[in-house]
Structure formats: C-alpha cells, structure tokens
Amino acid sequence: MDSDASGDVIVVGGGVVGLTTALELARAGRRVRVWTRDPTAGTTSAVAGALWWPYRIDPVERVGGWSLRALRVFEELAARPERTGVRMVEGVQADTRFDGLGSWAAEVAGLRPSTAEEYAGGEGVWARLPLVDMPVHLEWLTERFLAAGGLVETREVADLAEAGAAAPVVVNCTGLDARTLVPDATVRPLRGQLVLVENPGVDTWFTAAGGSGETAETSTYFFPQPGRLILGGTAEQDTFSLEPDPEVAEAIVARCAAVRPEIAKARVIGHRVGLRPTRPEVRVERERAPWGGVLVHNYGHGGAGVTVAWGCAQEAAGLAVS
Incomplete structure (x- = not known):
C-alpha cells in the first residue's frame, strides 16, 4: 500500500x-x-x-x-x-577547540573561543x-x-x-x-546518571567531556533549569540499570563543585537515570x-x-x- x-x-x-x-x-x-x-x-x-x-x-x-x-x-x-x-x-563547552568543530559551528551565532575569565582550565568555546x-x-x-x-x-x-x-x-x-x-x-544503552540540587546561584551552563582524572565513562556538566540545577554525568556503555548509584552521585557533585565551589553545599533534591539509545x-x-x-x-x-x-x-x- x-x-x-x-x-x-x-x-x-x-x-x-x-x-x-x-x-x-x-x-x-x-x-x-x-x-x-x-x-x-x-x-x-x-x-x-x-x-x-x-x-x-x-x-x-x-x-x-x-x-x-x-x-x-x-x-x-x-x-x-x-x-x-x-x-x-550562555555557557562554556570546555576542552574544545573552536577550529575543531564541524562546519555547523559557523552557523551558530556568537559561538567563539572562550576567554580565561569564562574558562581558566584550557581551551573552550563560549x-x-x-x-x-x-x-x-x-x-x-x-x-x-x-x-x-x-x-x-x-x-x-x-x-x-x-x-x-x-x-x-x-x-x-x-x-x-x-x-x-x-x-x-x-x-546499545549508554547509561547517564544525574543529580538534581537546589541552585546556589549558577546562571550559566558548563560541560566538559572527560578531563583531568576522568574516564570515558564520566563527564562534568551543570545546567540551570527552573527550580533546580542539573549535575552530570556518566556515559556507561551497555549498562541497563536505572537505579541511581550513591557513590557515582557523590563523584558527580564533587566534579561539578571543582568548577563551581558553591555547588558542594547545594541541597540534593533528586536523582535521575536514563539510558541513551546509541x-x-x-x-x-x-x-x-x-x-x-x-x-x-x-x-x-x-x-x-x-x-x-x-x-x-x-x-x-x-x-x-x-
């Protein structure tokens, strides 16, 4: 038909x-x-x-x-x-070279290399x-x-x-x-775990895929959403569990707090786990x-x-x- x-x-x-x-x-x-x-x-x-x-x-x-x-x-x-x-x-994609992005980047208004004030950890894009x-x-x-x-x-x-x-x-x-x-x-599933905290005043997003002391299964990011700050994350291949791991959650908070210290004292209000369909x-x-x-x-x-x-x-x- x-x-x-x-x-x-x-x-x-x-x-x-x-x-x-x-x-x-x-x-x-x-x-x-x-x-x-x-x-x-x-x-x-x-x-x-x-x-x-x-x-x-x-x-x-x-x-x-x-x-x-x-x-x-x-x-x-x-x-x-x-x-x-x-x-x-606004936010920073850390450990990223502007000239290493695809041709699509030229079509994103305002996308540019980050300044030292915006990201002091190395190369990044704002x-x-x-x-x-x-x-x-x-x-x-x-x-x-x-x-x-x-x-x-x-x-x-x-x-x-x-x-x-x-x-x-x-x-x-x-x-x-x-x-x-x-x-x-x-x-295949790519398991991602998140921690939700009360926002201590963070109004910009930040992402870093891997980084010092991190593995391919971990990343650092935080996203300010209404009523909460979302912290991440993980990328565990072929893992089907939807149960939050307390130790993983602690590590996520610690990585995010290394970027924004005020996150360390933010009250945890929830945990989320999702399986990305890769x-x-x-x-x-x-x-x-x-x-x-x-x-x-x-x-x-x-x-x-x-x-x-x-x-x-x-x-x-x-x-x-x-």
Whole structure:
C-alpha cells in the first residue's frame, strides 16, 4: 500500500523524537496516532539535561544539518520559555577547540573561543544555546500535537507489525526498544546518571567531556533549569540499570563543585537515570515493511536526541508522506 493511499500514520514511541515527528506529520495534514509504552513523563527524554549540542552522534555529514534545523526552531520557541520550556542560556563547552568543530559551528551565532575569565582550565568555546526544560517541553509538544488533531495511546508494542496492521504508514521512534523491535543489535544503552540540587546561584551552563582524572565513562556538566540545577554525568556503555548509584552521585557533585565551589553545599533534591539509545549512526530511513506497508525509521540518537529532534523529525515526516 502506498503511503498516499491513506492519511493514517502511527508513530511508535512517545519521547521527544516520536512526539516531534508526530507533530510534523500532523501539521502536514496526516491523521496521526502515537503509540507509547510509557507516559511521556516516564520516557528517557524526560530525564535529559537538555542542552543543544551535537554530542556523540553520527553520521557527521548529516548531523550538522539536522542540528541546525532544530536550532532554528528552538530559537523561535525561546520567545515563550514558560510555555515551551526553551531558553537561550550562555555557557562554556570546555576542552574544545573552536577550529575543531564541524562546519555547523559557523552557523551558530556568537559561538567563539572562550576567554580565561569564562574558562581558566584550557581551551573552550563560549556560546548562547538552547537549554530545554524537558518536562515542560514534552508537555508543550503533546499539547501542540493534540491541538493538531493527533491522538496519544498508551500501549505496549511487541512487534511493529501490530502498528502495520492498524495503519499503512508506521514511523519507528522507539529509541532503545528498536534493539528488539526491528530488531537492531547495533542499538546499545549508554547509561547517564544525574543529580538534581537546589541552585546556589549558577546562571550559566558548563560541560566538559572527560578531563583531568576522568574516564570515558564520566563527564562534568551543570545546567540551570527552573527550580533546580542539573549535575552530570556518566556515559556507561551497555549498562541497563536505572537505579541511581550513591557513590557515582557523590563523584558527580564533587566534579561539578571543582568548577563551581558553591555547588558542594547545594541541597540534593533528586536523582535521575536514563539510558541513551546509541547506535553507530542515527537511522532515518524508509523501507517497505515485511507486512507490505511503509516503515520509516527514526532512532539511534544517543545523547543528542533533543539536539537533532526537529531536523530528524522533518526528514522522517518527509519520508513518511512521500
């Protein structure tokens, strides 16, 4: 059945990638349902930091375009932060050479090498970037999708063919679950642990992937969000546990406090763990499904799902309606 034979589309997956893709399809005039196993607040997306930055994601030749399309959307949404959850916030990406960034960097207004006052630990870049309060943003996406005529159904999917039996076009935005649903053994979890503290007055973000005394599984970052400061983090490959590790949490606070000493005395108000759905390359692709319908894949975004969400959603939606 051709995708044009019906306006019905089922998007499987209710995280930021699934909801953004569903919204793009609904805006294009399709009748869209989102099937999600977990309520939006229970998805991995709800745990994210979430700073716009192309982080641990390939293929490089496509990521820049996806990221920049998302950046333009976020810049517009930042005009209504209380509704959309998006704010433009200044900060430093540490241990990063400006001339070592991809070609996309030239399209980011104001991105430049950091000064010694902004970061005294070595080379870094300064930028004013979208910082997304994910619970608010996911709620906004859901509201916009419903207002566009979409439906959200909470249901567990054991086989993508279940969606194929209900609509001629299925868009697979299942993240880590694509490992079994496709199946795709190249999808692997990258565990991230966060600590939430009362903000002691930090109004800029900071990130450092690795650093002195750190391993590939650790990083240092803090993001000021309304009502809290998010501290991170970890990047543990092939670890499925969603239980916070107290020792890891202590180490996260200590690393962040080494950058901003006032964090050391901040009261801890919560812990979060999420499993980033990594893959050697993001998969945005259309194929003829085994059941005869159209199947579009949009998964494998790792730790940059928010960063590329709008770009990948626009491409996936185009594939679904072509």
